[in-house]
Amino acid sequence: MALTLQTFSTVKDANAALMAEGTRYLGGGTLAVRAANEGDVSVSSLVRVTETSLSAIAVSGGDARLGASVTMAAIARHPELAALAPAARAVGGPAIRNMATVGGNLFAPAPYGDFTVALLALDAIVATEDSEVPIQTFLAGRDTSRAIVTGVTFVLPRAESFRFLKVSRVKPKGVSVLSIATLLERTADGTVTSARIALGCMADRPMRARAAEKALLGCKLTAEEIALALAAAGEGTSPITDPVASAWYRNEVLPVHLGRLLLA
Amino acid sequence: MAKVPVQFTLNGAEKAEFVDSGTTLLHALRDKIGDTSPKGGCHQGTCGACSVIIDGELRLSCLTLAETCNGAEIRTTSGLAEAGVLHPLQRAFLDAFATQCGFCTPGMIMAAKVLLDHTPNPSREEVVEALSGNICRCTGYEPIIQAVLRAARANSQNAA
Numbered sequence A: 001m002a003l004t005l006q007t008f009s010t011v012k013d014a015n016a017a018l019m020a021e022g023t024r025y026l027g028g029g030t031l032a033v034r035a036a037n038e039g040d041v042s043v044s045s046l047v048r049v050t051e052t053s054l055s056a057i058a059v060s061g062g063d064a065r066l067g068a069s070v071t072m073a074a075i076a077r078h079p080e081l082a083a084l085a086p087a088a089r090a091v092g093g094p095a096i097r098n099m100a101t102v103g104g105n106l107f108a109p110a111p112y113g114d115f116t117v118a119l120l121a122l123d124a125i126v127a128t129e130d131s132e133v134p135i136q137t138f139l140a141g142r143d144t145s146r147a148i149v150t151g152v153t154f155v156l157p158r159a160e161s162f163r164f165l166k167v168s169r170v171k172p173k174g175v176s177v178l179s180i181a182t183l184l185e186r187t188a189d190g191t192v193t194s195a196r197i198a199l200g201c202m203a204d205r206p207m208r209a210r211a212a213e214k215a216l217l218g219c220k221l222t223a224e225e226i227a228l229a230l231a232a233a234g235e236g237t238s239p240i241t242d243p244v245a246s247a248w249y250r251n252e253v254l255p256v257h258l259g260r261l262l263l264a
Numbered sequence B: 001m002a003k004v005p006v007q008f009t010l011n012g013a014e015k016a017e018f019v020d021s022g023t024t025l026l027h028a029l030r031d032k033i034g035d036t037s038p039k040g041g042c043h044q045g046t047c048g049a050c051s052v053i054i055d056g057e058l059r060l061s062c063l064t065l066a067e068t069c070n071g072a073e074i075r076t077t078s079g080l081a082e083a084g085v086l087h088p089l090q091r092a093f094l095d096a097f098a099t100q101c102g103f104c105t106p107g108m109i110m111a112a113k114v115l116l117d118h119t120p121n122p123s124r125e126e127v128v129e130a131l132s133g134n135i136c137r138c139t140g141y142e143p144i145i146q147a148v149l150r151a152a153r154a155n156s157q158n159a160a
């Protein structure tokens, strides 16, 4: 295996090294090393950074910052990130969660990226050394972005306003048929005043269900009132087809699972 | 290709080797150091046969580069028996017929060990969850789950 590893103590130096042809950043390696094991020779050099701030979790005043090297296991056991634990626990088995990072998940192609679906519903900000962009902008441009992601920030959701669901065939782990995260604000009588819905596996990367979000406004979470939103859930999707499910199947079951999540 | 030094403790013993840059820990352990207890099943992260414990956490050695383990404390199933006496988990796997071809066993035992280290009396669900990254093609899993529960019981009886 013709692969070399370069280790840097600062993001700045590592970013400079990543400009070279055939280099790629190494997070937890669950996808990057796997690709090398599978014979992907397009990458000849992996770059990693030992800066400790990349592994830091900071929660203060309702805001959270996760360094890009924070693992799914670290999120799942963090007492102040309980709302996000279900999304972190949805990624792989225990060993994968000890390795899989937030940064790597942001780049993971469908059917992966379950945690990123949660971050998309939270409208997280993705930071690099010299930029901060909304996650949607980041996701749209991730194929061509070379800069190391240093972390994500977001407003911590109240437990009752945030919901996450991963649907898989193999229990308790297994890749997604689809995943859904919702962030809903409601008035005292239960009327939805704002809605963000993020979907995984319904395109090559996590996407927002804008039409369903719009249709939910002013609704109460009853089967009758959410029907229009469910009917609109598939608008703009182009799901992947893989051994787990076809695009057709994913589109068929999306409204069913979104309905269950909203009525739960 | 450039060789790089790697140095870590393996089951309590200092190890130092020169490996090709980019070598996986699985390859370094098996082919350089001679600990063949971690198995290479898929090299994709899906089977768990290569599971080892690095600094107290379950990891997949097939997806870990050896160079990233400098200074780490690594544990494998080959280090469990003490003075020829099997570890309670190994004993339980034998007694519960939880091993057939045995290929998955060292990975299963590593996954079970980190579970029992943190949760000495796990529920059945916790055992299933802890083993969820490990595939067995022989036993149908039930004997493995029973073996881990049996080892937990044996531990708590010894402690009592």
Ligand SMILES: Cc1cc2nc3c(=O)[nH]c(=O)nc-3n(C[C@H](O)[C@H](O)[C@H](O)COP(=O)(O)OP(=O)(O)OC[C@H]3O[C@@H](n4cnc5c(N)ncnc54)[C@H](O)[C@@H]3O)c2cc1C
Residues within 6 Å of the ligand: A024, A025, A026, A027, A028, A029, A030, A031, A032, A033, A034, A068, A069, A090, A091, A092, A093, A096, A099, A100, A101, A102, A103, A104, A105, A106, A107, A108, A111, A112, A113, A114, A115, A146, A147, A148, A149, A150, A174, A175, A176, B044, B045, B046
């Ligand atoms: C068996 C198995 C099961 C899995 N199950 C799931 C699952 O259920 N759900 C799921 O979402 N994922 C799953 N994954 C995929 C993967 O483990 C996760 O998506 C994980 O979060 C990827 O993170 P990583 O740190 O391992 O990424 P790496 O493999 O290190 O990197 C992946 C890609 O992202 C780039 N990258 C990583 N970090 C950064 C950064 N900070 N800045 C810039 N680029 C970066 C790398 O260059 C590389 O191209 C699974 C993988 C395996 C092998």
Ligand code: FES
Residues within 6 Å of the ligand: B039, B040, B041, B042, B043, B044, B045, B046, B047, B048, B049, B050, B051, B060, B061, B062, B063
């Ligand atoms: S060989 Fe590492 S998970 Fe299969």
Ligand code: FES
Residues within 6 Å of the ligand: B098, B099, B100, B101, B102, B103, B104, B105, B135, B136, B137, B138, B139
């Ligand atoms: S005993 Fe054969 S794979 Fe588990």
